[in-house]
Amino acid sequence: MSTTTLVKDRIEHIDPRRRETLLGYLLVLPSVLLIGAVIIYPLAYNLYLGFTEVPLNPDQSPTWIGFQNYEALIGSTRFWDATINTVVFTVGSTLLATAVGLGVAILFDRTFRGRRLARGLVLLPHVTPIIAVAFAWQFMLDPLWGNLPDLLAWLGLYESEVGLLQSREQALPMAILFDVWRNFPFAFLLFIARLQAIPQSMYEAATIDGAGRVAQFKDIILPELKGTILIAILLRFVWEFNAFEPVWLLTRNLETLPIYAYKSAFSTYDQGLGAAIAVMLFLFQLVMVAGYMRFVGEDEL
Amino acid sequence: MTEFRLENVTKRFGSETAVSDLSLRADDELLVLVGPSGCGKSTTLRMIAGLEQPTEGSIYIGGEDVTHQSPSERSIAMVFQNYALYRTMNVRENIGYGLKHSSSLSADERTTKVREIAEMFDIDGLLDREVSELSGGQKQRVALGRALVRDPDVFLLDEPLSSLDAKLRSRMRTELQHIQQELGVTTVYVTHDQKEAMTMGDELAILNDGELQQTGTPEATYARPTNRFVASFLGSPSMNLLNVNTEHRTGGVTCLLNEQELVSLSDDGQATDRSVQLGIRPEDLELLAEPPNDAVTGTVRHVEYQGNDNFVQIEFVNSTLTCIVPTVVQLSPGETVGLNFPSDHVHLFDMETGDTIRTPPVDPGEYRNQSGALSADHGESEPQSGE
Numbered sequence: 044m045s046t047t048t049l050v051k052d053r054i055e056h057i058d059p060r061r062r063e064t065l066l067g068y069l070l071v072l073p074s075v076l077l078i079g080a081v082i083i084y085p086l087a088y089n090l091y092l093g094f095t096e097v098p099l100n101p102d103q104s105p106t107w108i109g110f111q112n113y114e115a116l117i118g119s120t121r122f123w124d125a126t127i128n129t130v131v132f133t134v135g136s137t138l139l140a141t142a143v144g145l146g147v148a149i150l151f152d153r154t155f156r157g158r159r160l161a162r163g164l165v166l167l168p169h170v171t172p173i174i175a176v177a178f179a180w181q182f183m184l185d186p187l188w189g190n191l192p193d194l195l196a197w198l199g200l201y202e203s204e205v206g207l208l209q210s211r212e213q214a215l216p217m218a219i220l221f222d223v224w225r226n227f228p229f230a231f232l233l234f235i236a237r238l239q240a241i242p243q244s245m246y247e248a249a250t251i252d253g254a255g256r257v258a259q260f261k262d263i264i265l266p267e268l269k270g271t272i273l274i275a276i277l278l279r280f281v282w283e284f285n286a287f288e289p290v291w292l293l294t295r296n297l298e299t300l301p302i303y304a305y306k307s308a309f310s311t312y313d314q315g316l317g318a319a320i321a322v323m324l325f326l327f328q329l330v331m332v333a334g335y336m337r338f339v340g341e342d343e344l
Numbered sequence: 345m346t347e348f349r350l351e352n353v354t355k356r357f358g359s360e361t362a363v364s365d366l367s368l369r370a371d372d373e374l375l376v377l378v379g380p381s382g383c384g385k386s387t388t389l390r391m392i393a394g395l396e397q398p399t400e401g402s403i404y405i406g407g408e409d410v411t412h413q414s415p416s417e418r419s420i421a422m423v424f425q426n427y428a429l430y431r432t433m434n435v436r437e438n439i440g441y442g443l444k445h446s447s448s449l450s451a452d453e454r455t456t457k458v459r460e461i462a463e464m465f466d467i468d469g470l471l472d473r474e475v476s477e478l479s480g481g482q483k484q485r486v487a488l489g490r491a492l493v494r495d496p497d498v499f500l501l502d503e504p505l506s507s508l509d510a511k512l513r514s515r516m517r518t519e520l521q522h523i524q525q526e527l528g529v530t531t532v533y534v535t536h537d538q539k540e541a542m543t544m545g546d547e548l549a550i551l552n553d554g555e556l557q558q559t560g561t562p563e564a565t566y567a568r569p570t571n572r573f574v575a576s577f578l579g580s581p582s583m584n585l586l587n588v589n590t591e592h593r594t595g596g597v598t599c600l601l602n603e604q605e606l607v608s609l610s611d612d613g614q615a616t617d618r619s620v621q622l623g624i625r626p627e628d629l630e631l632l633a634e635p636p637n638d639a640v641t642g643t644v645r646h647v648e649y650q651g652n653d654n655f656v657q658i659e660f661v662n663s664t665l666t667c668i669v670p671t672v673v674q675l676s677p678g679e680t681v682g683l684n685f686p687s688d689h690v691h692l693f694d695m696e697t698g699d700t701i702r703t704p705p706v707d708p709g710e711y712r713n714q715s716g717a718l719s720a721d722h723g724e725s726e727p728q729s730g731e
Contacts, residue, residue, distance in 0.1 A: 183376050230425075242426060243426060244424040244426060244428035245428045245429075245431075246429060247393075247395050247415075247422075247424070247428065248422070248424060248428040248429075248430075249430070249441070249488075250395070250414070250415050251393060251394075251395075251415040251420065251421065251422055251442070252415060252416065252417065252441050252442035252446065252490075252494075253416035253442060253445035253446025254441070254445045258445060262430070262432075262433075262441070263430065263432070266432030266433075267431065267432055269432075
């Protein structure tokens with residue numbers, strides 16, 4: 044009893060304006076604590092791990108080794124190969140998924156019977172559990188009974204003995220293809236909403252003005268969708284850069300940075316190296332996103 | 345200069361007939377297509393523009409059959425109800441867009457034309473503005489400029505004033521008429537507002553349910569409507585209609601309601617032996633403050649103050665009549681007033697078909713314009729068929 048009255052007494056003696064400020068801090072404190080615990084702490088800990096060698100024995104604490112992990116990475120071809128794979132995979136799948144999404148959205152921007160159903164079906168690749176579709180694709184790409192190699196062979200485009208997922212050269216385009224197929228509905232969804240906000244009369248005015256389909260695409264659709272397209276590219280870029288499961292579940296013959304980090308940390312138990320790769324991944328991404336924002340201008344987004 | 349013509353045009357959407365067997369023509373004048381919503385007026389305009397294909401019939405512009413031409417091949421320009429300005433372009437680009445795509449002018453010539461039209465519409469100060477920075481009235485001007493910069497033979501307007509406020513609307517109305525007269529361009533104007541149609545049109549084409557009801561000057565259609573629809577659609581407040589019995593008496597026909605004699609008409613023999621509806625416009629119905637004993641009477645129900653006039657609602661037998669009286673006439677609800685139906689203002693309609701049986705004899709001098717349709721058949725009562 045006496046302590047509560049004491050605290051109450053002390054609170055009442057604080058200057059009212061200061062009391063207001065303190066209350067403000069008190070109110071945001073839970074969010075700050077939560078963000079600190081689930082975001083800042085793991086991030087900082089990962090940064091710390093990157094400078095250490097983590098012993099397998101949980102009783103021993105990590106040994107500080109300075110920049111050794113980073114030096115090893117920068118000197119290794121495996122790291123740079125993985126980086127190139129990541130960049131090619133990210134840029135390829137981001138641009139293609141956006142382009143395909145835009146194309147399909149334009150096709151769907153009209154009224155026809157069964158439009159709602161068709162639109163739902165287009166979303167299927169994006170919402171089906173990835174484990175199921177990854178295995179379906181593996182099956183389709185199988186050199187023995189897969190229908191895709193079969194089709195390609197029939198067209199005379201493919202005659203290798205090696206399966207399409209077996210070598211890095213072919214696994215990379217296949218991974219991009221799979222990822223585009225899985226993620227174009229996301230871009231589609233963003234674009235179709237925006238397209239439907241363009242009044243029909245604007246196309247009609249352009250038709251009267253003598254603008255053909257191509258001119259209408261260039262002068263109406265693209266400018267109207269510019270902001271949405273830039274956002275779609277940014278979001279997909281960030282997600283693809285960190286993407287793990289679309290590549291890992293489809294093929295083990297393509298190593299991107301997230302996969303390299305995973306293998307280092309959990310297959311070879313070099314947690315320090317894994318953490319260092321993750322930090323490099325984060326840095327690359329930071330530079331690229333900053334460059335992108337610079338390039339398109341913040342106002343456009 | 346350019347004549348435009350529709351010949352027996354029909355448009356069906358599936359099983360729905362939007363426009364049926366419509367023939368129209370206009371020549372250097374302002375033709376207003378007017379009717380309630382869903383009457384087919386916008387569909388007609390879109391067919392003239394080439395945005396819809398007629399199911400049957402042909403469209404001619406300047407003598408040439410354009411029925412199967414694309415919108416840009418026809419020499420037309422259109423202003424849309426929501427303006428349909430290109431939101432991602434500035435005013436200059438909006439106006440110049442059509443020139444860029446469907447004229448062979450050089451960039452310099454285009455700049456000059458855009459500047460000229462902008463000056464004409466008093467928007468030359470706004471050329472570098474974005475569309476989103478414009479007010480409603482400015483957007484309207486840009487839309488008009490964008491349409492007229494291409495020197496169209498036929499100028500199409502789809503309810504262009506409906507999204508402006510009342511004051512701006514009446515200003516734009518005069519301005520549009522002015523421009524149309526100055527350029528002498530054949531103009532088709534679509535509106536649902538009968539008042540706008542009457543004040544703007546050289547010619548009206550009144551549509552209902554996809555069918556043409558009547559064409560003619562505003563004066564002619566107002567004074568001599570061909571049927572009950574036209575009679576009640578034009579004019580505000582609309583024409584009073586009463587179901588009456590007719591009786592042959594010496595010298596003409598008498599209209600009776602509830603055994604009360606409303607009016608005797610000396611000129612009509614056709615009205616007998618049919619169910620008939622009597623129509624009288626609110627401004628023609630006369631009120632008698634001290635009715636004689638044998639007069640027809642009604643009860644004042646409501647007086648609506650309008651500023652310069654009062655609209656008086658009168659309960660009469662089982663219906664309500666509207667009458668326009670000067671504000672000096674003091675009436676209060678519940679009061680009994682005498683009603684006089686002047687015989688030279690009474691319309692009669694066939695109860696079933698709605699066709700006009702009698703239009704009042706008209707003195708042409710009474711109306712502000714001469715009108716060919718009116719002068720010849722003075723005092724006659726032939727039902728006028730749709731032109």
